[in-house]
Amino acid sequence: MIIVHTIQEIRKYVREQRAKGHTIGFVPTMGYLHDGHLSLLRAAKAQCETVVMSIFVNPLQFGPNEDFERYPRDLERDAKMAEQAGCHIIFAPDVNEMYPRSKGSVLTRVEVDEVTVQLCGASRPGHFRGVATVVSKLFNIVQPDQAFFGMKDAQQVAVLQTMVDDLNIPVEIVPCPILREVDGLAMSSRNVFLSADERQQALVLHASLQMAERMVADGVRDVVQLKQAIREQIQTAPLADIDYVEILNFRDLSPIMTIDQPALLALAVRFGQTRLIDNIVLKIR
């Protein structure tokens, strides 16, 4: 496996792979890999001949009071894990390579409406503008056939699918399932920040998603009732500070009152300094 840091190098590499007739699978990440990321690499490896991963902690998608500075970084560790999962090349640019105008700034932005209004789009103003802009750039740099994203960031997948559709970007977005620890906590690079107590209490997230799934299986259809039950369940954990609990149309993330088609139940909850997200798609049998 190779690691490159410049746009010129990754473009040259991809051009060479293309010349061999290889298809390109792309896994954009912010690094500090966990099994969730590795599952994306394996999915890419299964479908494409060349697997490219980017590692870039994108300042544009962090708010001024968010955790850009303390976001965990360890390229050496990431490289070992990525290689074992079948990655062929890591593109790890620095901020200056991605935003040469001035550190972290850019004159051109990609804005996506409607699917960004709810959930993390509401809690983190500008977040999805930063995501859409950097992913546009990465797609233009790598020019992959397929790009693999985890469903833990379900809204991110919806935003990027909307962007790709609207701008006719010739890349297929491939959503991949959430990976969980054995006790049910969704894998996240931020889990490393949790104290032992927070880590234990964070299990309430997956438990509340499972409870909602059971309620729907038992015939509950009312969104207000479901959200109330989930909130109460989460609040049994004293360290949990709810950012949002939302149930939206899975297709376009529009508000719904009743579960009558696939719905996204998404939640964001703080434990101490650490904000965790999780979700499940509620379906009627």
Next chain:
Amino acid sequence: MIIVHTIQEIRKYVREQRAKGHTIGFVPTMGYLHDGHLSLLRAAKAQCETVVMSIFVNPLQFGPNEDFERYPRDLERDAKMAEQAGCHIIFAPDVNEMYPRSKGSVLTRVEVDEVTVQLCGASRPGHFRGVATVVSKLFNIVQPDQAFFGMKDAQQVAVLQTMVDDLNIPVEIVPCPILREVDGLAMSSRNVFLSADERQQALVLHASLQMAERMVADGVRDVVQLKQAIREQIQTAPLADIDYVEILNFRDLSPIMTIDQPALLALAVRFGQTRLIDNIVLKIR
């Protein structure tokens, strides 16, 4: 020469040309061609093996009170002219093909800052958002090596160059000189709207640009003085209604007080219902 109307058809055509090892030159237009457009086709033909022209009157770049509905359209006439100038294929989609969500709307927009603040960006709010968004789409659909734009829309060239740089779009923007009628009027699809009187008085635009050029050659460097002289010259035409007369840094369209490096002198003037633009780059010998 072929005419296609769908994204699928133009993509298939370009793919076939690529498979033959052809480079792709692209000329995006709103149609109703004049010699200016044809000069872009000839420039594309001189540099690329396959020449693609798009004809699409893009509703997204027209304001609510602008001339989207009455903008001149004549595909049959355009096709004959384009073929003679060496065009290989015209991509002429309808609004629904480009904006399938709902007529003329789109959830994803490309926004460019700073270079859009002055000139037409100030007079036509949202105009360059519409231009950047549709050109992003067209670039993603056609995936050309080079794209050719006339310098009459000098700010458009600056906006698209900024967009291409910032988003790492793998397309080279090739600016081409303004073409003029024998009497000096810059060629424009909108010239057809001018009455005989308006057409005659519109010559004041080129005359005022030439006057400014002479003043700079004679040693005038003060931007306020130059702008005042140009305004007075334009106002000798009773039908002229000035939208703007601006002199800006040619590189980044920032305001300047003195001509000490290449400067863009740009103007927009209404004659009756018709808004004309013209410009010249002022250089010190």
